[in-house]
Amino acid sequence: MSFSTKVKEEIAKHGNHSRHCQIAELLALLLATGEVVFDDGNVRLIMRPENTLIGDKICQLIDQLFDREIVYDRHVKYIEIHDDKMVEKVLQMVKLSDYVDYMEEDWLDEDELSGIDEDEIVYVSSRGVSLQNCHFPKQVIQKDCCKKAFVRGIFLATGSVNDPQKAYHFEIVVHNKEMAQAVQEVIRSFSLDAKIVKRKKYYVVYLKEGSMIVDILNLMEAYVSLMDMENVRILKDMRNDINRRVNCETANIKKTVNAARRQIEDIEYIERTKGLKYLNDSLRVLAEIRLEEPDANLSELGQMLNPPVSKSGVNHRLRKISSIANALREDNQI
Template identity: 30%
Template sequence: MSFSNDVRQEICSSVNDKDRRFACLYGMLLFCRSLTREHICFQSESRISAELFCSLFSAVFRRELSITEHTRKNGVVLCSCDADGEDAEAVFQKYHLADDARLIDSEIIATNSLGVFTAGVFLACGSVNDPNKEYHLEFACPEEQLAQQLATLLGDIGVTAKTVLRRGQHIVYIKGSESIEDTLTFIGASQCTLELMNTKIYKDIRNKANRIANCDAANIDKVVKAAMKQIEDIKLIDRTVGLETLSDELREVAQLRAENIDMSLQEIGETLSEPISRSGVNHRFKKLAKIADEIRGGGGANAK
């Protein structure tokens, strides 16, 4: 089951009193596929949404509707609920719908019903991506004015929603986990909100662990390359002028490095007969590197 279906399932279970049924059905009707005085058609790929539409229609209008199924070429089953004639006319009278345009009538929805109305809108035309993949919630609205009104309504609850025309549909979309969390909570899907938050926490921890691992790997690689360069310098000095020509301090560091490629500078400093700091060890290796460079340049070596 998809995350969108999880949201629909939770919404459907929360529509459980007269006012909520009336408001939810209003959202489903206003944003359904077809809405005229002669014919109303609610369509959804979700069987549970279609069943709720029929249930709400029966509760509000005392009229029974049936669900018909149509399988698309891609194998997806589309559920349709149709209301014709007197049933459609009853809807227009009950919700004071206009013939020329679909508009949200704020007077029909009490303040405490805005959330469940928006839940009905989601059931009619909404979808939300799996948070494991990306944070994206959208409503495919049937008309431009409805899209603008919905974006304004979401803005009133502090959610930034944008609109775009995609393949002839007016899309209201929301990006960002926090905005989607607020929207899901607003429409009554609080458990799905918690699931999204848990997913975000897991992703953040995983990404942080990956960054740390990558950083550690890069640091290890850097240390190994530095150690190999130091050993290369030490072997060159030993092969040409001999380590015995070095000062006691440089010779001790050189021998420790040659025998311990995996030792850090700090560990080398702590192992010396007279322990020194990491920066002190690094300074001695710079002296060895300078001697090696002089040998490569044919200028001899100063082993002090």
């Protein structure tokens, strides 16, 4: 089972006790899956959920709000309400009835559709009119709790979230720009920087940062999934920290080895050309210790001197030795 499915199963079990939150969640599910069909003066409401989980959630909410038991038909994979009065009640509850009435004015039957470019028609299709074409009824989600319920519903219907072990990505896919902007506005009201991108004929509202995805899981009250993701993030952070430390230590070791190699080359050059007695006592003693202890770092070299010398003091003396060696090289080239 994918991580996205686990999140959806968890939030599908969430029960909104407040009626206004139930309405907000139903609004999200209707906008994502619903369409209206005008047939000889009658209006039918058809919902085409992607899977049983969504279908059962829609049925549960309608039962809670209207005391009307409906069933998701798993064979035809849609839910249909063909009672005009019931359809009107549902659409009025989620504040979509006015917009649907407006759509009906633009409705054309199958004969009238012939010869018309589909790109020029907003509200017409052979199956029905998608409720995503409605203007978004912001008055349904004024409270924060209702906004959270709406996000739960819209994610359940059209969202996905990547396995955090692979990548951090959360998205909600909708059919038009206005709907995408409405979803983005709801998510941004919780200080989450949701962005929008167009993907073929769809609009995608997405989050990419791990911390923001954790926050939206918390917002949707998917607490088990949130903990699973946090555990993955902790392990990732630990691995990254260990890798950074190893890389840093490796770089320091390489730097120390390269520096020691250059120091020994300088000392050996002085020894071949002038002899170590060419150096003053403090430099000569350090040069001899460096030749004896090629793997020692500066601090260790300083402790081997009598009296001991600080790391910066050792570095200063070695730089003097290097300057002397370079001067001898220049003299020998003349």
